[in-house]
Amino acid sequence: KQEVTQIPAALSVPEGENLVLNCSFTDSAIYNLQWFRQDPGKGLTSLLLIQSSQREQTSGRLNASLDKSSGRSTLYIAASQPGDSATYLCAVAGSNYKLTFGKGTLLTVNP
Amino acid sequence: NAGVTQTPKFRVLKTGQSMTLLCAQDMNHEYMYWYRQDPGMGLRLIHYSVGEGTTAKGEVPDGYNVSRLKKQNFLLGLESAAPSQTSVYFCASSSGVGYTFGSGTRLTVV
Numbered sequence: 650k651q652e653v654t655q656i657p658a659a660l661s662v663p664e665g666e667n668l669v670l671n672c673s674f675t676d677s678a679i680y681n682l683q684w685f686r687q688d689p690g691k692g693l694t695s696l697l698l699i700q701s702s703q704r705e706q707t708s709g710r711l712n713a714s715l716d717k718s719s720g721r722s723t724l725y726i727a728a729s730q731p732g733d734s735a736t737y738l739c740a741v742a743g744s745n746y747k748l749t750f751g752k753g754t755l756l757t758v759n760p
Numbered sequence: 761n762a763g764v765t766q767t768p769k770f771r772v773l774k775t776g777q778s779m780t781l782l783c784a785q786d787m788n789h790e791y792m793y794w795y796r797q798d799p800g801m802g803l804r805l806i807h808y809s810v811g812e813g814t815t816a817k818g819e820v821p822d823g824y825n826v827s828r829l830k831k832q833n834f835l836l837g838l839e840s841a842a843p844s845q846t847s848v849y850f851c852a853s854s855s856g857v858g859y860t861f862g863s864g865t866r867l868t869v870v
Contacts, residue, residue, distance in 0.1 A: 681857075692861050693852075698857070748795075749805075752802040
């Protein structure tokens, strides 16, 4: 059974800091890995999707990497802003593209 | 450009009552999923479908049934609601590449 772990569970940083969120998974037989953002009481917003054959994806200030063989992914956020405050979820896709989620990292960026 | 639409957005049920949650997508996606999200547990897969007329069990299927009679719709049913089914329910659809999630249904069973 696939298990996804996200570290840290919570993170508080001052505005402008660069930060890294970590995700690990136990079964390397994945189709893709996706990072989502969730604001309180809201749905999931897709940030970045990395196919299993890819090593990284970038979108603006966000960069996600994937090391499938070691079962790890990182989400790098550059020059953090208060508007980045949210819960960040990592999910891996297995058979039938079913997603298995980590429990998330709650990020607070302080002005 | 509706994407994935879930109805209703909020519902309060009494123990033992039944209800159906509707998920509709307009992207012609083959794959559809129902997840529940609970504090400290993350998102867990309830049931999923790989195409019209198909359904399969996920990680936590007990107490739920689903149907996919039309490709664009995926229904989640609770036959006899229990307080343990109090949760936020998310529907998602996928083409096998990206995923689109609905905005969720907040269900409370009293």
